[in-house]
Amino acid sequence: MTEMSRTDTGKAVRKLLLIAVGMFGFGFAMVPLYDLVCEVTGLNGKTGDQYISDGAEVVDEDRLVTIQFLANNNANMPWEFRPAVRSMKVNPGKMSYAEFYVKNVTGETMVAQAVPSVTPFHAAEYMHKTECFCFEQQQLAEGEDLDMPLRFIIDSNLPKDVKTLTLSYTLFDITDRTDALASAR
Amino acid sequence: MSAVIEEHHHDDHHHGPDKGIMRWVFTTNHKDIGTLYLWFSFTMFLTGGVLALGIRAELFQPGMQIVTPEFFNQLTTMHGLIMVFGAVMPAFVGLANWLIPMQIGAPDMALPRMNNYSFWILPFAFGMLGATFFSEAGAPNFGWTFYAPLSTTYAPDSVTFFIFAVHLMGISSIMGSINIIVTILNLRAPNMRLMDMPLFVWTWLITAYLLLAVMPVLAGVVTMMLMDIHFGTAFFNAAGGGDPVLFQHVFWFFGHPEVYIMILPAFGIVSAIIPTFARKRLFGYDSMVYATASIAFLSFIVWAHHMFTVGIPIAGELYFMYATMLIAVPTGVKVFNWVATMWQGSMTFETPMLFAIAFVILFTIGGFSGLMLAITPVDFQYHDTYFVVAHFHYVLVPGSIFSLMAAVYYWLPKWTGNMYNETLGKTHFWLSFIGVNVTFFPQHFIGLAGMPRRIPDYALQFADWNMVSSMGAFLFGFSQLLFLFIIIQTIRGGKPATDKVWEGAHGLEWTVPSPAPYHTFSTPPADMKEAHG
Numbered sequence A: 001m002t003e004m005s006r007t008d009t010g011k012a013v014r015k016l017l018l019i020a021v022g023m024f025g026f027g028f029a030m031v032p033l034y035d036l037v038c039e040v041t042g043l044n045g046k047t048g049d050q051y052i053s054d055g056a057e058v059v060d061e062d063r064l065v066t067i068q069f070l071a072n073n074n075a076n077m078p079w080e081f082r083p084a085v086r087s088m089k090v091n092p093g094k095m096s097y098a099e100f101y102v103k104n105v106t107g108e109t110m111v112a113q114a115v116p117s118v119t120p121f122h123a124a125e126y127m128h129k130t131e132c133f134c135f136e137q138q139q140l141a142e143g144e145d146l147d148m149p150l151r152f153i154i155d156s157n158l159p160k161d162v163k164t165l166t167l168s169y170t171l172f173d174i175t176d177r178t179d180a181l182a183s184a185r
Numbered sequence B: 001m002s003a004v005i006e007e008h009h010h011d012d013h014h015h016g017p018d019k020g021i022m023r024w025v026f027t028t029n030h031k032d033i034g035t036l037y038l039w040f041s042f043t044m045f046l047t048g049g050v051l052a053l054g055i056r057a058e059l060f061q062p063g064m065q066i067v068t069p070e071f072f073n074q075l076t077t078m079h080g081l082i083m084v085f086g087a088v089m090p091a092f093v094g095l096a097n098w099l100i101p102m103q104i105g106a107p108d109m110a111l112p113r114m115n116n117y118s119f120w121i122l123p124f125a126f127g128m129l130g131a132t133f134f135s136e137a138g139a140p141n142f143g144w145t146f147y148a149p150l151s152t153t154y155a156p157d158s159v160t161f162f163i164f165a166v167h168l169m170g171i172s173s174i175m176g177s178i179n180i181i182v183t184i185l186n187l188r189a190p191n192m193r194l195m196d197m198p199l200f201v202w203t204w205l206i207t208a209y210l211l212l213a214v215m216p217v218l219a220g221v222v223t224m225m226l227m228d229i230h231f232g233t234a235f236f237n238a239a240g241g242g243d244p245v246l247f248q249h250v251f252w253f254f255g256h257p258e259v260y261i262m263i264l265p266a267f268g269i270v271s272a273i274i275p276t277f278a279r280k281r282l283f284g285y286d287s288m289v290y291a292t293a294s295i296a297f298l299s300f301i302v303w304a305h306h307m308f309t310v311g312i313p314i315a316g317e318l319y320f321m322y323a324t325m326l327i328a329v330p331t332g333v334k335v336f337n338w339v340a341t342m343w344q345g346s347m348t349f350e351t352p353m354l355f356a357i358a359f360v361i362l363f364t365i366g367g368f369s370g371l372m373l374a375i376t377p378v379d380f381q382y383h384d385t386y387f388v389v390a391h392f393h394y395v396l397v398p399g400s401i402f403s404l405m406a407a408v409y410y411w412l413p414k415w416t417g418n419m420y421n422e423t424l425g426k427t428h429f430w431l432s433f434i435g436v437n438v439t440f441f442p443q444h445f446i447g448l449a450g451m452p453r454r455i456p457d458y459a460l461q462f463a464d465w466n467m468v469s470s471m472g473a474f475l476f477g478f479s480q481l482l483f484l485f486i487i488i489q490t491i492r493g494g495k496p497a498t499d500k501v502w503e504g505a506h507g508l509e510w511t512v513p514s515p516a517p518y519h520t521f522s523t524p525p526a527d528m529k530e531a532h533g
Helices: A009-041 A121-126 A175-184 B022-026 B030-058 B069-103 B112-134 B159-186 B199-230 B244-261 B264-278 B285-301 B314-326 B328-342 B351-374 B376-382 B386-416 B422-448 B460-492
Strands: A065-073 A080-083 A087-090 A095-103 A110-119 A127-132 A137-140 A145-154 A164-173
Touching: A009 A121, A009 B159, A009 B199, A009 B244, A065 A080, A065 A095, A087 A095, A095 A137, A110 A121, A110 A127, A110 A175, A121 A127, A137 A145, B022 B030, B030 B069, B030 B112, B030 B386, B030 B460, B069 B112, B069 B159, B069 B199, B069 B264, B069 B386, B112 B159, B159 B199, B199 B244, B199 B264, B199 B285, B244 B285, B264 B285, B264 B328, B264 B351, B264 B386, B285 B314, B285 B328, B314 B328, B314 B351, B314 B376, B328 B351, B351 B376, B351 B386, B351 B422, B386 B422, B386 B460, B422 B460
Parallel strands: A065 A164
Antiparallel strands: A065 A087, A080 A095, A095 A145, A110 A137, A110 A164, A127 A145
C-alpha cells in the first residue's frame, strides 16, 4: 500500500537495471580499489613505484636492518637469475645499492619482467626504490647476461620490530605477451 | 507435464494454453514458465548427479580406476557448475514463478515476455557449457571457483565457452530477479502490506536483490578473464602487473552472497511447511524477515573467510572471522523460530514435513561446521580439505535440495490436482535422508584427517570412509529416480486433491482450485487474514 510499492513497472525496471549495470562497473572498480588497499596496507608485499629522493632522509646510524634478497623463476622461466649478495645490513635512511645477475640461457631472444614482493607485509611501504630493474622489461638475446641495478632507501620510520626485511623478485617470461602486444599494435 | 494444466475447466473469456510444443516455447504464463524451470533444473540435477557418481566411483578405492586425473578435474568442475547454476538456482526461480503470483494475489509475473527469455537462455547456456565435454580441449577443469591463473594462463581452450555460458546465466538471473522484484513490489493484491507477505515471497525479494547485486560482479570477473586470455590485459597476471589474489577477492565478493542466494528461498519454503504440519502460526514472523535481511547484508562483508590462507594481515583475518561468526546470530534466530513453531504443535509427519524437519537438523549441522571453518587458526588446517566439502554439501544437499524436495511434495497437489503417493514419498525421504548422511558425514572425518579436496587418488588411510561415502552417494543418487517416478505418477493421476490440500495450510495459493487454473487472481483477492502462515 505504500507509494513505493505501486510505482509503474517501466520505471522500476530501469532503476533495477541501473543497479545491475552499476554493480558490473563496481566489479571493475574493485581492481584499482584493490591496488589502493594493497598500497595502504602493504598487502601482498607490494612496493610502490619509483621513489624520488628529496635528499632530506635522516640516516639512522644507530640502527642496522638486515635485507635479504631472493630471486625466483616463475613456472617455466629458464633464465638464470640470482642476487649478487644474499643479504646485507643497511642503515635506515641511507641509499643502498645491490645487483641481481640474470642470464638468458636459451637459444633465442626473450623478454622478462621481475615482480617484487616484500615481507613482512607491513614493512613494504618503507622500502623505497629509487632505481629498480623491476620498473622495466628486460630483453636479452641468446646467451646474453646482465647485472641489473637496484638502489633503495629504507625509510627511517620503519617499525622498530622489523629487524629483517626480505625483498623477493619473481622473474616472469613475457616474450609471448610482448609479441602479442607488438602484433596488436 | 502438459496434462497438468490442460485438463482444468477455465472461464470462457480466458484463453487456455496453446497446443503442442510451441506452447512451451512462446509461453508467457508464470505457471508454464515455472514448470519449465523446474523440469530444467531436475534434468540438470540428474546430470550433475551422474557426474558426482563418476567422482564417487573413482574415489571408491585408492588408486586410479575409472577416469584419468584430467577427466576427474573436469568432473568436479562441471558437477559444481551444473549443480549451483543449473540445478539449485533455476529450481528456486521455478518455484518463484509458480508461487509468488499466487501467494501475493497477482494474475502473473510483472514482465511475462522477459520471463520467457530468462528461461530460454538457460538451455543454450548449459548446452554450450556441456558441449565442451565433447571438444578436443575437454570441459573446464579448474574447479567451480575457477581461480586464476588456473582458469586463465593454464586453462583449456574451452574456457571461452565457459565464460560465455556464465555470461548467459548471469543475464538470465538478472532478468529473473528484476522480474521477481517488480512483481512483488508492484503486483501485490491492493491491501497486502509487505509484512503480510508469506516468508517465501519475502526471502525471494531479498534473494532477488542479492542476485541483482552480485551476478553483474560475476559477469565482470569472467569478462576480466576473457580479456586476460584473449586481449592481452593482465588483471590476474603478475607478469603484467596484475594479481591472481585479486581474482579471489572479486570472485568471493560474488561467491559469498551466492551461497545465500541458494539458501534464503529454502528458509522461506521451510517457514511455510513447518507451520502447516505443526498446525500453528509461524513463531516470530517479524524476526524471520529481519533475520533474512540481516543475513543478506552480512553476506556482503565476509567474503575473505574463503581466503584465510592467501596471506591477509592479522587485523583482516580477525575482522573476517568475527563478521562471519556474527551470521550465526540471525541464522540461530531462524532455527529457534522453526523449533518454537513446532513446540507443542499438533504435528503430523507427511513427506514435506519430514523433509522440512530434516532440513532444520541437517542444515544446522552444516551451519556448525561453517562456524568451525570460520575460526581462522583452525581454517588453516581445514582449508581445501574434505571437511570443506562436507560442510558445503551439508548446507546445499540436505539444506537447499531437501527444501526443494519438500516444496515439490508440498505444492505438487496444488499444481497437478492430484495427491502424490504418501508411502512412496516417505520411502523417498528415508532413502535420501540415509543416503545423504552416509555420503557426507564421513567426509568430515577424512577432511579432519587431512584428505585434500579435488584429488582423484588418495592415501590409504582414507580408504574406508571414502568407500562408505561412495556407497551412500549411489544410494542417494538412485533414490532420486524414485522421486522422478513419484512426480510423473502424480501428474498422471492419483487421489484428487482438495483446494486447501493440507489441513493446516495458510496462504492465498490454497484459496484457488486444485489444480491451479491456467489464470489465477485476474481480480485481486480481498481477504489478507490468511496471507501468511
